[in-house]
Amino acid sequence: MYVGIDLGTTHSAIAVLSDGEVTLIKNIHGDYLTPSVVGISDNGEWLVGKTASERLVTHPDKTVAEFKRYMGSQKRFRLSDQSLTPEELSAIVLKSLKEDIERSLGKTITEAVISVPAYFNNQQRQATFNAAKLANIKVERLINEPSAAALAYSLQEQTKAEATYMIVDLGGGTLDISVIEVMDSIIEIHASAGDNYLGGANFTDAIVDQILKQWQLNENQLSSVEKSKLLSLSEAAKRKLSSTEKTTINVYIQKKLHQYILTRDNFEKMCKHLIDKLRRPILRALQDSRIEISELSGVILVGGATRMQLIRSQIAKLSSQLPMTQYSPDLAIAMGTAIQANLKSQNQSLSDIIMTDVCPYTLGVEIHNETNHPEFLPIIERNNTIPISRSRTVYTKHPDQKQVNIRVFQGESFNPKDNVFLGKMIIDLPKSNKIEEIILTYTYDINGVLEVESTIMSSNRKDKIYLQNDNQLTEMQLATWSAQLEKLKTLPKDQEKNIALLHKLERLFEENLGETRTYISNMIQKLTLSLDTHDHSNVENTVQQIQQELQKLEQ
Template identity: 45%
Template sequence: MSIVGIDLGTTNSLISVFTDDGPELIPNALGDFLTPSAVGLSDNGEVLVGQAAKNRLVTHPQLTQSRFKRYMGTNWGQKLGRKHYRAEDLSALVLASLKADAEAHLGAPVERAIISVPAYFNDVQRKATLAAGQIAGLKVERLINEPTAAALAYGLNDKEGESTFLVIDLGGGTFDVSILEMFDGVMEVRASAGDAFLGGEDFTDVVTKHFAEKLDVNLDKMSVKKAAMLRDLADQAKAKLSSEHEVSFKFIDDKSNEQTLSLTRNKFEELTEGLLKKLRHPIQRAVMDAGLRAENIDQVVLVGGATRMPVVRSLIARMFKTFPVHNINPDHVIVMGAAVQAGLVSRHSALDDIVMTDVCPFTLGTEMSIEIGRDQYESGHFQPVIERNTVIPVSRSVRNSTVHKGQTQLNLLIYQGEAPRVSSNVFLGQVNVPIPKNTKEHEVVDIRFTYDVSGVLEVLVKVLSTDKVSRLVIEGNPGALSKTEIDARFKELDKLKVHPRDEVVNVAFMARLAKAYENHLGEMRQEIQHMITVFEAVLARQNKHEISEVREEIEPHLKAFEDRNIF
């Protein structure tokens, strides 16, 4: 049985499988490789995932959710209908939809998967991704860092050579930079840096805000529907600016007036200057961490849909005095790499001579107190156990002693980050260890951190005097789900009624019609209304052949309306 590779993105998700001919992308019910990471409820309360849900973001913003990857591993949640959903649940619904697509395509059940995560995802976010997989009924064999996956996709083309390359991965919501070295079939990640909260969506936000200012409206005070419409148009404008120098579109404001807005590439560059500055830091850091000069880097590879923006490309070109490479469609790279990883895990014979090693992209450690005087301790210091960019899997230990004689409990706080004080680092969780009462001396413990190939952390604490080892799973982080919670959510989501896969095409089409209706006024609106009526009528007759005929008939007219909107 094959293992699938999944790119669970902020904006879009993809699924693939490794075949004898290499990685193969699997289309969804609409025939697209990209499934928007959007989840919503249909009018009769059934779950919709992908393009249909994305289109309904504009017409039914209260019933639809997107961009939830940013909230993985947090207590964020939203109501859809009567149910409360966490980011893990929504992600699980996207995963389940991809799983169904793969099963339809392969004609066999799919149970095992490799899921990609941003290299900069912390331990809590990684565990949340694993949980989402479990909720969707998948056994997640391994998580793979997105830039590493990208390197696997690119590296496969060049198995023999020895080269160093830099992968710049700007997705919808996250930004990763990795430096990879390849030799004799070994792909080795040397350094990773990034920003878990920077991506193409931020560029869209900046443009949306700019348009709101131009319209002289307050985004927060706009109706949810209008705000969603404006953002949708801003997103299209952004995409169009990658090929045009100026873009205009029509927007129907709160007072039903049609406004024409436009944006030039120069203005876009000006608006995104701050974001571009945030981009350059992790790149610089990764290069410096690996001790490289520009001349040592053989290739700069661009990954992620947001790297299509010319502003991003020219920034990279200025930094490296070279033009970056993008031979593979930037949206497809990661999932292709995930498929390669799936091939490696299932020991596909085509990959016999390939090995990949990855690093831990951040420092992991504990809180400790430092003696600052006689019996005076200062808490809040960070004690690194595994330094960042250490090759994984890795296991390291430190020896500590209790602060007080006679102490019977040890409360170990675990953090991730690069700051000397834990207050500036990310809290991962805590573990409690019983300590034998010893009033004469300080008790000594060995703390061992083990970081596995998926980037999941395990902590072991051994009390030296008793030789007793406690194997500890980090719990207690406010954002993390426990095993029982995961099981409960799995059962709950399993009961949800998901919209039938073979009808998704029609729902997505209807959502497009509805969106076009919202975006137009007057006579044109009536015309679209007519199309909706015709389509609804044919849907009611339930003749599949007839439905697709009518759909194809309407398609060019609908397209014309959509194009009229943005030019």
Template identity: 40%
Template sequence: MIIGIDLGTTNSLVSVWEGETAQLVPNALGRMLTPSVVGLDDQGQMVVGDIARERLQTHPHLTTALFKRHMGSAQATQLGPHRFRPEELSALVLRSLKEDVERAYGKAVTEAVISVPAYFSDAQRKATRIAGELAGLKVEKLINEPTAAALAYGVHQKGDTSFLVFDLGGGTFDVSVLELFDGVMEVRASAGDNFLGGEDFDDAIVAHVVGALLAQGMPDAERPAIRHRLRREAQRVRHALGQQSETVFQLSEDGREWSVPLTQEKLLEICEPLLERLRAPIERALRDARIKVADLDEVLLVGGTTRMPLVRKLVASLFGRFPSMHLNPDEVIAQGAAIQAALKARDATLEEVVLTDVCPYSLGVEVSNSVAGQLQDGHYLPIIERNCVVPVSRVKSVQTLRDGQRQVSVRIFQGESRLVANNIFLGELEVDVPPRPAGEVSLDIRFTYDINGLLEAQVDTPMTGQSRTLVIENNPGVMTPQEIAERFAALQALKIHPRDQQVNSALMARLERLYQECLGDVREHVGALAGHFAGVLERQDESEIRDAHQDISARLEAIESGY
């Protein structure tokens, strides 16, 4: 069985193709969104999703989130006795989603299509594949998030159309320009920012509020537990200001209540620098696609952060029209990934759909240029330019620099900067050349980039007929095959919190969090509810547990709603 996964910075989803539609699969709590949060419970078992998110505040040293932003790096996170790389934390989320599908359908899941930000680098894409492998999945394809959304939008669309996908999620921003014609979905251009999303809007709110709270005399806000509470309240405020013109940021600490009033106008002022950063990728994608705003038939909003009114207003002003909102922005990427999975499985209902994509980054080599009569190293020669349709193969020629030169170092980079120092180093080839006067020996450098993001560099020396080839498989910070095998075995040996206990464990974690947040009579009431529910769980009466869970959940909803 092959599934489609939206592996998000804040939340993740899984979907399968059934009949003629993509069906989202709920997790153990019956929810479609699984928070991309991992932690250890009090028994040392791994928890993923809602339980872990509730424990971010109460057990910050045993819980972690936002690790997608570090994919492709060697950054490690310590959780109790365990040390995890970003790929391993992502693998635990993927494994949880995989198990949700297996329990729902009673079938083994072995393959997946996983979505990634269109602007993910080569190393980040490899890290995502490794995460799938560590989760026990064969990753059939990585699909760019805007492309997945466009696929979900266009699979039942009739007629030719041009549209732009504006994808602002929890941690990344992507924009893609696409065309649909004769059953072909063609990506014309992609651009984006890997460090711009809803989490940054929350950070901006927190930074503003902390300044105001410190001015009121609040103690240090850098303790992990307080930071998580600040971020959680920032998320609540951001969502509240999507529905009302003003609200109050509230925090209980050291026996006192602290508050800062916020309005939609103030939120716009706080977030203005972030909104401004959204413009450049849009302009770049339109320019690369050689299409005018007036020629777009539709603008699609994707990602939970597009629910913010100020984001929608910005999009409307940029494009001179209201964006399309008939698809659920949280779910559409997972649905598109499931459609791509069905295409890979050759589902008969999707035979006529053809999808093309582009290489999101320029790929090239380091060269020396003559500057004011002097040779200067460190310049960038793009061979495959960004937004070429993949698969693609391009060749460029270079010449030797010095008399009697016997070897040329071909250093391969990814990026858009004029100087290689500002681009990402991918690999290096050493090529022997015959000693001749400078410029007499030429080298043909051919790059071939396939649909899975695999780059092959081939260097031919016409004078000698020799050829050297390098396939870029490993990047600095990416795990080696041996490391993958070792970590796969280690992850398999981890104790995972029992699925059948997740509903009740999530409620207990929620009670613990609220007990920390509240004061006075409300805090006492929450403590009493926690003690009562713990007693009910001890008695192991399923009917009593179910009734108590329903009653306490309703009471907590009222408390969190402020009633």
């Protein structure tokens, strides 16, 4: 049986779907939400969830939270005499969630769909796979959190009217923005953007910083218990502002009672820099989707941090409409993962739901430009619908070059070192004493498999590697994925519509004379040069321009 797991930064949740209805699973405490907190007792036993959360203030050296923010990094967390990675801590939470599911359903669970922030890169997704593996859970698929929310929305609304929504997913530690189109049980993700280091915790930290500044206290001089107490009270005050205009924080620090009055107005001022960070991915997602704010049918809020009145008012100002808050922001993602889990198991009751997704980051290769400086060459650009295959042409640097090192990166920066390194492929070159033309083809599917294929044009020799969210690919997996990905790999020059357009231009060249023939000749050259780049985006733009020119010519 497949289950859905929302592995959150501050809270996690689990759900299953049966007979078309989503059932949220309660933990051992009878709650739907399990704090993503891990601790170690005085007797050396692991504590998870609510039990560990209760000790964050009293035993800060033996308790840790918000480790999801560091998934895929080298950071380690110390708990008493233990040192753990974010993956190991996440595995402890997942194991606890697995026990809750099995206790509730009375059966062993080994497979699940787990949600991740849409803006997680491949290293962070890999870390999530590793955590699940440590918890003895087989991940059938990772689903982007906004996509899961879209599925939950689709099931609840069951609308057949065409509508476009922006999903704002602000959790405890991450922000995801997705622009989606929903029509007749079809969900199309147009664009995603986000910030892996912006969440509700940052707004709490802003309160702490302001309090320390007003009281002229040095954080480094506070004890770990005092820091935890101040953080806990600031979090409670932040939540209280959702229902009141002001609240008071009273805390003993260094044996002295300190008082701070927090109002909505000063909270908004101290969080201005965070609101600016929130706006940027919203505008990027809209820009990438080519959709204006005024064209949105609504804004759906997901994630516990969207309960803040500050966030809701800012979203309302930006979108010129009240955000949709009728869905439980804390549980929508868990519900969506359960729906995806049943789609994965080909549940007949959901067979009519179709969802597309996008590649949130650009995938490319490191090249050296004319000044011999490295730069990032995009091959699959962000927010393209997946599965997708794209090709670009690169050239060797020297005629006597013996090898080429293909270094694969993921990110948006011009400098490769500022992007995420995914892997490399070293290919041997033929002895030709000339500059070699190499076609690089990237093929990316919904399971996170990236195939990188190189073709040396002079010899037609092909080499390929697979980069994916798992430790190793078995021979059987390689064969299966190779067959699936092969269907996607058609160069622009081999696509039927482009061949047809070229043939049409050649026919028109034969039929015409004089200036018209010269005009058509220029179009043929333009199309041929564009097709030779193997750049899908370049070809699509050129084809569109030529078709417009032909329409004028035929009028």
